[in-house]
Amino acid sequence: MHPAARAPRAQILVVEDEARLRALLRLYLERAGYEVREAEDGRAALDSFDDAPADLLVVDLMLPRLQGEALIRAIREDSQVPILITSAKRSDVERIAGLRLGADDYLPKPFNVHELVERVNAILRRTGIGGGMSNGPGLSNGPGRRTTAGPGAGVDGTARLSFAGGRLVFEPPTRAYTCAGASGRLTPSEARLLLALVRAAGSPLDREQLLRAVAGPHAETSRNVDVHVGNLRHKLGDDPASPWAIETIPDVGYRWLPASDPVKA
Numbered sequence: 566m567h568p569a570a571r572a573p574r575a576q577i578l579v580v581e582d583e584a585r586l587r588a589l590l591r592l593y594l595e596r597a598g599y600e601v602r603e604a605e606d607g608r609a610a611l612d613s614f615d616d617a618p619a620d621l622l623v624v625d626l627m628l629p630r631l632q633g634e635a636l637i638r639a640i641r642e643d644s645q646v647p648i649l650i651t652s653a654k655r656s657d658v659e660r661i662a663g664l665r666l667g668a669d670d671y672l673p674k675p676f677n678v679h680e681l682v683e684r685v686n687a688i689l690r691r692t693g694i695g696g697g698m699s700n701g702p703g704l705s706n707g708p709g710r711r712t713t714a715g716p717g718a719g720v721d722g723t724a725r726l727s728f729a730g731g732r733l734v735f736e737p738p739t740r741a742y743t744c745a746g747a748s749g750r751l752t753p754s755e756a757r758l759l760l761a762l763v764r765a766a767g768s769p770l771d772r773e774q775l776l777r778a779v780a781g782p783h784a785e786t787s788r789n790v791d792v793h794v795g796n797l798r799h800k801l802g803d804d805p806a807s808p809w810a811i812e813t814i815p816d817v818g819y820r821w822l823p824a825s826d827p828v829k830a
């Protein structure tokens with residue numbers, strides 16, 4: 566058994582108009598193992614994100630050209646990418662307004678850069694995207710029994726997973742998948758859902774557990790678990806009446822079929 570190959574690093578888009586702070590954030594996030602892109606205003610951030618999605622955004626609210634709030638609203642129209650707000654606006658009302666926009670966390674300025682890195686690590690661990698220094702041990706034991714199904718253990722940091730003899734291949738770091746000839750990208754919520762189901766190693770998860778997996782602690786901003794499961798099934802070509810991947814457990818929730826457990830591809 567050798568350590569899993571290092572997964573591609575999670576990409577952080579830092580949106581901050583103060584050049585010195587931006588450089589500092591880059592330095593510390595890179596030191597923590599992340600790949601960092603920078604944007605100095607909201608418009609540049611939106612262009613950058615449209616060009617290439619990131620795994621997490623660090624967003625200042627007071628920005629030139631496009632304010633942070635408008636940026637987050639625009640991104641949330643079609644992405645559930647984790648967002649950490651950093652802002653000098655520090656009243657509870659402003660903090661709650663930021664979280665209502667769909668941000669995952671809010672760090673008031675001035676902040677300690679180490680704390681920002683810790684929050685980034687925590688959000689990525691929680692959302693199952695991995696990267697940075699938080700990679701789990703990977704699937705070096707193969708598809709056998711896994712007893713350490715907690716967050717951070719298992720599949721998150723693995724670069725490539727193959728399910729059901731290659732029927733589905735999924736790359737957690739990029740969320741890219743190929744399934745029965747079709748390929749695409751899971752949304753962050755679908756990826757979290759998939760990884761949560763797989764991590765449960767054949768045990769059913771109820772909707773409450775799946776909702777937490779999909780939405781993190783701000784569950785009120787999430788959409789319905791059944792909708793996400795439906796979307797995921799559609800992408801995986803999984804027929805609810807005769808599933809190969811996700812089984813509906815009546816009155817409970819869903820479970821990943823053990824016969825389709827992943828192996829490292």
Ligand code: CA
Pocket residue numbers: 581582583625626627628
């Ligand atoms: Ca600013």
